[in-house]
């Protein structure tokens with residue numbers, strides 16, 4: 001009996017293969033899978049997604065994604081997953097790549113997973129359509145350069161409290177979100193972890209675990225005065241004898257002043273230049289200072305842990321819903337599944353194969369900025385390393401050449 005049971009368990013483990021819920025690499029057939037939303041169409045402020053590999057890429061076909069255009073428009077498109085996904089007991093891995101080829105000044109670059117319950121609203125899918133997860137970069141000016149991770153819990157959207165920096169260069173980057181049944185998460189950029197932690201702690205989906213004890217009161221003898229008057233500083237003698245004002249020494253009694261009629265003449269007063277103001281002792285550090293009193297933390301009676309924070313029961317659609325001032329972002333290689341390893345293998349097979357070629361293409365003919373100042377030169381990049389800098393370099397066979405004249409190329413950047 002025992003042997004049979006063990007054998008059975010082993011079978012279960014080996015049979016538990018990774019599930020891929022959705023994969024999209026975008027090719028000529030993409031529009032048969034992706035629906036255009038009618039959002040913002042009526043007032044003419046809706047833009048379009050078009051298939052493009054952009055101006056620099058590693059592989060002209062494989063690197064095609066969907067690109068936003070024209071400028072200052074709203075963009076919305078979505079695709080349905082084969083069946084609704086319930087992540088109970090499973091990891092959820094959401095991954096995609098985006099290239100802000102246009103040097104995005106202001107606009108969204110994120111993806112959304114949308115529940116089956118929004119199905120009847122998808123025809124006009126847009127900013128107000130209820131979603132489950134929103135993930136990816138959002139850039140606007142100098143102030144906003146963040147990676148959003150917004151989770152919907154009991155109908156409310158919660159933003160991650162950590163600041164995760166978005167990359168703002170013009171190359172393709174892979175963004176990966178993992179949400180796990182132990183209520184932890186990971187965010188990876190280009191397959192390297194940039195944030196991780198607890199769903200309970202890094203979002204406000206649940207009330208805080210601890211609160212300041214409302215019953216605690218400041219002890220009577222708690223001294224919050226940082227400075228006190230120096231007891232050894234004594235008022236100099238005669239300080240108070242100096243009047244604030246004096247009679248104007250230059251004033252003269254008018255000729256026609258009649259003491260009997262006008263009363264006794266008095267000279268007008270002036271501020272006394274000798275006057276030093278009210279005496280104040282010197283302030284010194286208070287030896288009894290204890291800092292500002294704060295109530296101690298106690299467990300929050302309103303906090304109840306929720307072990308299923310991570311679970312999304314009916315994920316059905318994958319969508320982009322964006323507003324961009326400067327359009328031109330290219331989205332590609334979307335993955336939704338339950339295995340980070342599988343997602344990584346997919347990124348290895350797509351983004352990782354093209355990234356060096358893309359960077360070489362981007363850098364070709366750029367302006368090199370280094371410690372010698374600026375010089376116009378060609379830059380050949382192989383992998384993460386600059387292989388050559390010089391004028392009129394020969395591009396290696398197969399390299400894509402971009403005229404990057406006027407663009408800044410930062411070695412090591």
Ligand SMILES: *[C@@H]1O[C@H](CO)[C@@H](O)[C@H](O)[C@H]1NC(C)=O
Pocket residue numbers: 341342344345348
């Ligand atoms: C992806 O590529 C990296 C670098 O070559 C490698 O270390 C890693 O094992 C690969 N991952 C998978 C899942 O194939």
Ligand SMILES: *[C@@H]1O[C@H](CO)[C@@H](O)[C@H](O)[C@H]1NC(C)=O
Pocket residue numbers: 403404405406
């Ligand atoms: C590259 O672009 C610059 C500026 O647009 C232009 O002056 C230059 O002739 C171009 N170079 C080549 C090789 O096309």
